Amino acid sequence: MHLLIPAAGSGKRMGADRNKLLLQVRSKPLIAWTLLAAEAASSISWIGIVSQPQDWDEFKSIIADLKLKKTIELISGGSTRQESVYHGLQALPSNAAQVLIHDGARCLATPDLFNACSEAILYCSGLIAAVPVKDTIKVVDDNGIIKSTPERKQLWAAQTPQGFDVKLLKKCHVEGIRQGWEVTDDAALFEKCGIEVRIVLGEETNLKITTPQDLAIAEFILSYRE
Numbered sequence: 001m002h003l004l005i006p007a008a009g010s011g012k013r014m015g016a017d018r019n020k021l022l023l024q025v026r027s028k029p030l031i032a033w034t035l036l037a038a039e040a041a042s043s044i045s046w047i048g049i050v051s052q053p054q055d056w057d058e059f060k061s062i063i064a065d066l067k068l069k070k071t072i073e074l075i076s077g078g079s080t081r082q083e084s085v086y087h088g089l090q091a092l093p094s095n096a097a098q099v100l101i102h103d104g105a106r107c108l109a110t111p112d113l114f115n116a117c118s119e120a121i122l123y124c125s126g127l128i129a130a131v132p133v134k135d136t137i138k139v140v141d142d143n144g145i146i147k148s149t150p151e152r153k154q155l156w157a158a159q160t161p162q163g164f165d166v167k168l169l170k171k172c173h174v175e176g177i178r179q180g181w182e183v184t185d186d187a188a189l190f191e192k193c194g195i196e197v198r199i200v201l202g203e204e205t206n207l208k209i210t211t212p213q214d215l216a217i218a219e220f221i222l223s224y225r226e
């Protein structure tokens with residue numbers, strides 16, 4: 001399976017002075033944990049890291065330190081996640097029929113989750129890892145007034161990996177550009193194009209490291225795994 005890792009963000013919500021994926025978590029750069037999980041997933045054979053060229057020297061040195069055995073390519077990122085994935089899709093080898101996309105910032109996903117998504121995408125056109133929402137969610141207007149309470153059993157929190165048929169995902173991205181759609185994940189492009197996307201049960205610990213609090217939680221979770 002081919003895996004694209006969007007890793008070209010700037011980490012504004014982290015408030016750091018550089019790409020948050022280069023920050024240390026339990027004595028390794030955050031992206032190292034993501035790469036180690038992908039390396040350990042037997043289903044993954046090729047990894048494309050979509051990142052800003054200014055970070056490439058650091059990424060190369062991380063890859064060398066980890067002594068990864070899988071084929072890894074660095075691909076130039078875009079100015080949004082959507083654009084970065086689009087660049088990644090153009091750089092896939094021509095024999096890639098399906099692809100998994102996994103945020104570099106989700107450094108706690110396990111090899112088992114990668115393998116489950118790789119297996120499931122052989123039987124559908126699009127999927128995402130997701131977990132049922134535990135909170136009661138409120139829809140609130142601009143004045144802070146609750147408008148509705150959606151039924152919880154229909155609410156799932158989207159994660160990555162997300163898996164797709166490559167030809168279909170490329171078409172959806174092109175349609176997204178044509179229509180000017182701005183989305184935060186690839187499943188949303190499938191949804192907008194009217195193509196079914198399935199859920200694979202994700203992992204409660206598969207957080208996206210977005211804020212300094214998330215970094216502290218990741219430290220805690222990884223300390224239990226070592």
Ligand SMILES: Nc1ccn([C@@H]2O[C@H](COP(=O)(O)OP(=O)(O)OP(=O)(O)O)[C@@H](O)[C@H]2O)c(=O)n1
Nearest residue numbers: 006007008009010011012013079080084104105
């Ligand atoms: N232009 C971008 C923006 C984001 N990403 C990647 O998409 C994933 C999810 O994005 P997010 O957590 O929002 O990362 P940042 O954009 O870095 O964070 P922020 O939104 O706080 O600036 C991350 O692995 C990030 O590196 C990317 O590849 N290209």
Ligand SMILES: C[C@](O)(CO)[C@H](O)COP(=O)(O)O
Nearest residue numbers: 103158159160184185186208
């Ligand atoms: C793809 C994603 O990780 C699903 O949860 C997420 O949508 C991407 O990041 P952002 O927080 O929406 O910028």
